[in-house]
Amino acid sequence: MSTCIELKQLQFKWPGAQLPLLSIPELTIARGERVLLRGASGSGKSTLLGLIAGIHTTGAGQVKVLGQDLAGLNQHRRDQLRANEIGYIFQQFNLLPYLSARANVTLACQFAPARRKRLSQQSIEQEAKQLLTRLGLTPEQQQQPSHQLSVGQQQRVAAARALLGSPALIIADEPTSALDQAHRDNFIQLLFEACDAQNTTLLFVTHDATLAPLFPRAIELSEINQGAVADV
Amino acid sequence: MFKLALASLWNRRGSVWLTVIAIAVSTLLLLGVERIRVQTQENFSNTISGTDLIVGARTGSTELLLSSVFHIGNLSNTLSWQSYEHLQSLPGVSWHIPMAMGDSVHGYPVIATTDALFENFKYGNKRPLSFAAGGAFAEQNEVTVAVLGAEVARERQLSVGSDLIVAHGTGEISFSQHDAHPFQVVGVLERTGTPIDRGVFIPLTAQGLVHGEYLPDSGAEEHSHDHEHEHENENVVTTEPPVYTLSAVLLGLENPALALRLQRTINTYRGEALSAIMPGLALQNFWRTLSLFERALVAISILVVITGLLGMLTTLLASLRERRREMAVLRSIGAGPITILGLLVVEAFVVTLVGVTLGTAGLYTVLLFGAELLQQQMGIQVSASVLTLREIYLLLAILVAATLLSLFPAWRAYRNALADGLTVKL
Structure with a gap:
């Protein structure tokens, strides 16, 4: 099984900071894995996601995604x-409020x-429609401007946008913290199903330890990170 | 990206419309000022053509030009009838129009002249005067007749056959009216777009009569009879001059190339101190003195455009803060910082393009529906002709300026996008 994310001797500090925020000797996430990364607020979760x-x-060889060393790619290639x-x-606020739900989803492919290319059997529009329907949005809701949707619906649209075109990796940055528990579990379930269908790796980041039992693998950031974390 | 920019603009259409309107108004102003400036200059240089020399008593060229062509101001010096006769006798003179000014009707200048004016005076592209109604003086038996410029006839609602009372002096209200001599309107000229439109033309003899310089038929005969005894040659048709003095004489030459030489001849005439000017040159010189105002006007309208564009810049910069979220979302789905930069530039370009288009449309609306009103109220003539090359350059300059200005907020957005990444620090 090939690796999806590979961190090696990762050192990262913000400009002007004395000590590195992140210092991770090693972390490997294989393709198709569903991983929960838990960390307290301010522990550098978002920074780590930004790096991935x-x-x-950061320096050469420290972050590899799908076998590619990100430090070796220029800005455009990384984008x-x-x-x-x-x-x-x-x-939260995943969507461009002025576009319809479906337009938000298809935007990702632009x-x-x-x-x-991966969608070429069908039109992007068709594919987005199917995906949104599978995630439980009616065709009417799909045409509505996204700011008229509920937060739960918006998160499902965001998931659809992330999933459309079968990317290798889904990064979810606390996607459920604005949802109540019933919606949360439902949302995670949907996400799992979709990832399984596409063999997509899922890196799910949260501060909420109660989600850990839902995932096959859970990582505690404080355990792998030896950097100077602000103890708050 | 274009569609995305449009959708984003549409989302913020409230404030965007205000920006568009500001740009439209400033475009309208700039184009309007430019148009008035160019067309005024055109009208200005079209006031007289075909006249080779203007002769008056020794005075400045601007003064002579203003009084003889624009009927503005009063010449304090006059040239004598003898000098006028001398001018006629100069070699190469093909026609001559005498002019005596100083009286007015309801504030319109009265120009005493001869029928030579209607035959020989030309304006614009060598266009002669023509009558909208009636005809010249000579076709009438009466002496106290008048021909009106188009504007005078329209504003005072006078037509052929109306009576007219000439006042002494040029004010609108005059205490010494020549009411003993009501004038009859015998002709109305076609509109020319020149000061001719605002003139009242009477024969020289009528002017003399009003001022008591000329005695009508019976008296004149007696008068000249006395003279005849003194003159040796009885065959010479020496009619008594209708007036003793003239304000100016317009001369047409057989060969315009000789104007310079004749000008010197006249300027050095020993009988009386005379000034001869070439109207084209004098007009140019005069326009140059006016160009300061003209430039000030253009500068003001350019400032207004800059204000409009700065307004757009402010709106763009202010919107950046609320749109950091939007930028982060775009970044997360793979839009590069250059895309973000391009998005803002496209946005500014679209806003300006719409503004400029609306402004231009507004100008034509104003010109189509308001040109008549402008002409009547302010005497400004503008026509709804197609955009000149210069005007197109101005519009392009606005667009380019707006695009360049937008690089500043676009750069800020670019920097934000790089610094924020996917986490927005609000």
Whole structure:
């Protein structure tokens, strides 16, 4: 089984900071894994995600995604890799409020030629419709401007956008913290099903330890990170 | 990306519309000022053509030009009838129009002249004067007749056959009216778009009569009879001059190339101190003195455009803060920082393009429906002709300026996008 994410001797500190925020000797996540990464607020979770998504960079050889060393790619190549292979779900406000739910979903493919290619059997529009329907949005809701949808619906649209075109990796940054428990479990279930169907790796980040039993593998950030974490 | 920019703009259409309107209004102003400036200059240089020399008593060229062509101001010096006769006798003179000014009707200048004016005066592209109604002086038996410029006839609602009372002096209200001599309107000129439209033209003889310089038929005969005894040659048709003095004489030459030489001849005439000017040159010189105002006007309208664009810049910058979320979402789905930068530039371009288009449309609306009103109220002539190359350049300059300006907020957004990454610090 090939690896999806590989961290080796990762050192990262923000400019001006005395000590590194992140210092992770090693972490490997295989393809198709469903991993929960738990960490307290301010423990560097979002920074780590930014590094994996190729928004921030660090030294050579430290972060590899799908076998590619991110430090060896330029800005444009990293943006392309993210567009093509990484679906990103935010905690909240995932959608562009002025586009319809479906337009938000198809937007992801606008920047990602590889994703479009994988969808080539059907039109992007059709594929988005099917995916949204599977996630439980009626065709009427799909045409509504996204700011009219409930938070739970918005998160499902965000998931659909992340999943469309079968990227290799889904990064979910506290996607359930704005949802109540029933919606939360339902949402995670949907996410699992979709990831299984596409053999997509899921990196699920949360501060909420109660979610850990739902995942086959749970990582505690404080256990792998030896960096100077602000103890709050 | 274009569609995305449009959708984003549409989402914020409230404030975007205000920006568009600000740009439209400033475009309208800039184009309007430019148009008025160019067309005024055109009208200005179209006021007289075909006249080779203007001759008056020794005075400045601007003064002579203003009084003889624009009927503005009063010449304090006059040239004598003898000098006028001398001018006629100069070699190469093909026609001559005498002009005596100083009286007015309801504030319109009265120009005493001869029928030579209607035959020889030309304006614009060598266009002669023509009558909308009636005809010249000579076709009438009466002396106290008048021909009106188009504007005078329209504003005072006078037509052929109306009576007119000439007042002394040029004010609108005059205490010494020549009411003993009501004038009859015998002709109305076609509109020319020149000061001719605002003139009242009477024969020289009528002017003399009003001022008591000229005695009508019976008296004149007696008068000239006395003279005849003194003159040796009885065959010379020496009619008594209708007026003793003239304000200016317009001369047409057989060969315009000789104007310079004749100008010197006249300027050095020993009988009386005379000034001869070439109207084209004098007009140019005069326009140059006016160009300061013209430039000030253009500068003001450019400032207004800059204000409009700065307004757009402010709106764009202010919106960046609320849109950091939007930028982060775009980044997360793989939009590069360059895309973010491009998005803002496209946005500014679209806003300006719509504004400029609306402004231009507004200008034509104003010109189509308001040109008549402008002409009547302010005497400004503008026509709804197609955009000139210069105007197109101005519009392009606005677009380019807006696009360049938008690089600043776009750069900020780019920097934000890089710094924020996917986590927005609000």
